Amino acid sequence: MSAEISTHKTPTFANPPNYTFTSHRFRRTLHASTKQPIVLVACGSFNPITYHHLRMFEIADDFIRQNTSFEIVGGYLSPVSDDYKKPGLVSAYHRVKMCTLATEQESSWLMVDSWEALQNYQRTAVVLDHFDYEINAVIGGVSTRDGEHRDVRIMLLAGSDLISTMSEPGVWSHDDLDDILGRHGTFVIERTGSAMDQAIDSLGHWRNSIYPIPQLVQNDVSSTKVRLFFRRGLSVHYLLPAAVIDYIEQNNLYPDDGPGIEKNKPRKDSESGEADTTTNSESTDVHATQSTSGTEDNQLHIHYL
Secondary structure, three states: OOOOOOOOOOOOOOOOOOOOOOOOOOOOEOOOOOOEEEEEEEEEOOOOOOHHHHHHHHHHHHHHHHHOOEEEEEEEEEEOOHHHOOOOOOOHHHHHHHHHHHHHHHOOOEEEOOOOOOOOOOOHHHHHHHHHHHHHHHOOOEEOOOOOEEOOEEEEEEEHHHHHHHOOOOOOOHHHHHHHHHHHOEEEEOOOOOOHHHHHHHOHHHHHHEEEEOOOOOOOOOHHHHHHHHHOOOOOEOOEOHHHHHHHHHHOOOOOOOOOOOOOOOOOOOOOOOOOOOOOOOOOOEEEEOOOOOOHHHEEEEOOO
């Protein structure tokens, strides 16, 4: 699959106080010199992060290795900032902490970037450009085994409901779509009930840089449902990492609606081992701006968590 990349000059970025770009798992050397290096970025509330958020990256990794000429050199979760003010959204501090616990304990290659979380609302296009600046301008990209320099392409990892909003007139500005889809590109994991093919067809101008990925195992678990489980005092074991559950309980992030049985404490008796850790790819928060105005007041925020 080939894609046209829009001509674009990456701007410089002012970082929030005490911010450091995370790169300890960023791989600076390509395994195959014939491959194009890419970094996957998933933007979302991660309120809280669940196993299916992590699973999205694994599904994409399988697809990329088997069907493309890309090579993944890094993967990032970028939690949305508190400026969104979504009901039930816990602070960015806690969401970054939960994402970090999940990636450090459950993955060997995923990382968390707090740049978006630590400031006011940032559009998806700006977030991707920030990654481009940090990885290519600051770090200097990657090299082949022979020492040849390569720039890294930053690509969005999202669910098919994101693409559905992109195909709706007036939701996203053309410039942002051109930056996200034309310059960066996206891998889109299908979600049950989303008309992905129809949405992609309506974005025909960028069709060659949109890579749909089928889910082999469907799952409709969402962070919204996980929060509901917490409120009702139900077990969330095997829906999110144990370290994240412990952190949530220690900080009382999603208090239940009343007294009940503590379902999330480890049991001495045996529990079912049939943990479903697939994704329904609903993790991505859509940061869209109306094409009729570039002001903050007219920005349209659509979130799926």
